Amino acid sequence: MLVDSRVPHLARTFTYSVPDRLSPRVTPGVRVRVRLAGQLVEGYVLTDVTGDGTPDYNGPVSALDSVVSAVPVLNPEVLALCRQVAHHYAGSVSDVLRLAVPPRVAGAEQGWQFAEPLSVPDPPARGLAAHPFVKAAAQGSPVRACWAAAPGGDWADELAAAAAAVAAAGRGALLVVPDGRDLAAVAAAARRVAGPAVAVLRSEDPPRERYTQFLAVLSGRARIVVGTRAAAFAPLADLGLVAVWDDGDTSLAEQRAPYPHAREVLALRAHREPCALLIAGFARSPEAQRWVDAGWIDVIDDTALLRERRPQTFATADRVRSPFDLARRLPQSAVAALRTGLASGPVLVQVPRTGYLPVTACQECRELAECPHCGGPLAQAADGTVTCRRCDSHDAFRCQHCGHDRLRAVRTGSRRTAEELGRMFPGVPVIQSTGDHPVGSVDDRPAVVVSTPGVEPVAVGGYAAGALLDAQEELWRIGMRAREEAVRRWFNAAALLRAGAPLAISADSEDPAVQALIRWDPAVAARAELAAREAAALPPAQQVAQLDGAPADLAEIVAGLPSDTEVLGPREITQTTSRLLLRAPDFPALRDHLRTVVLARSAAHSGASVRVQVDPVTLD
DNA sequence: ATTCGGACGGCC
């Protein structure tokens, strides 16, 4: 059996005997309780003891203590996938299994049994579902593609139809999306075409609902699974298609060790099964671009449709001088576009920051305003209140450099922008959507919709115009994914506009990120981004491992690294924790070395634990 | 001689 333990070197197989009283319920994949080193721990019964286990263990064995549940929640295919994911990310199988198998809720198991798959009718043969890729997937071919979805709001229906086409041919289809909002759209679309054959795996759902949906998949009844990142491990049989939507969204990376990304999990899964893999989105991630360049995946882009549906994007070169003056953030050409749009419907204004004035500086010396207690950035509210965004302290501002007491805006938030747009378009309703108060949709009446990225309301019939504010600033932000993230947010907002609607973007029109949007060719930005990563030897061009831990522990690990390892850092991240970045010409060898070191240190109780992250989703 | 505690190795 496989012990489920958070202790790295104990998360492996152990041999136990099965007492007669338990034998009827002990089948592969069931959860059991055993006594290990005197205490009761849980684990899974295995089919065979290969892999990281102890196949030739011949010592004394003790008996299983009890069977937790007779439901075989871990099937061999999912276990094999979890093992591979654990290996890829230098983590433990137990950690991955915790993502793959939701916590048990006994009440939800009543009457559970394996069942016949529910049938799914053929969807209308048009769009993505009529593409050769989907036809091949439905026939069981392990085709791979990157799909550039067209703006216009039917992406969820397209994905659902593709899944239904595969399910109608008797194969499973798995769609993974970044968040609850996208999930709601895809789940609704899937239910329209496949009814009860759809299971929804949402990590934020209450435990009972999660487990119920999981069991519906496990039973074999559900043939289409839509879900958030952990759904990538769903025990769906006879897979024909796995797909991920908007794979550049960082929420597709798991927050818990070993931090697997749903795109990578699905890619590994598609290869294992084998089945078709679809990377879908408006924008294209550098990871997807790398696979395209390598010839590993095809591109599906209906260029005529993209051209027909795209907004008419124009860059406004005017640079920000005084953000207090919206006219400077929003040049005349952009205002004119919004004004024209308001004659026929709602317009969308994307503002990257929330709040009123989220970043401020001294009016006199222009040094960034910093908190006297913690040095954090000072934000100013609409009523003039000054708040530290890091420690939340409220003090009257006094510049630590020159002693003056007046603030000027460095960045303007969505709230202030909404206020200014209200004055600019009197009599037009202003609707604000932010992460704290998201608005799902707006109707087709004229309104100025001010939204932060990722929570843009869908407009019935599409927005009549749009503006992407502070775009150049977003491109200038530090962090490996700053530019990629900016472009992704622009594409996702721009996709909500009507075909041909004017869209103003306040950034350099020559920048490939902006060119990609103007031409609606996400590959333009993705190629430039991948080239930058190649130059900097960063993921996905070069795999890296990030180590967080006490300086002494890190030093110990560094001393034992293979000689060809490139070590960046250590860099202090908190008072007690430092961070290292490691690269090597033979990364798999480095990764396996790190895994061995973690296991050895855990077994020998030497030093505190060090966190290892392979290809962390965020890097400065 | 006896008790206590911290370190260490093993866990089926």
Next chain:
DNA sequence: GCCGTCCGAATT
């Protein structure tokens, strides 16, 4: 992780 064992130091 926890448990059991071992060994040295403190206590009687």
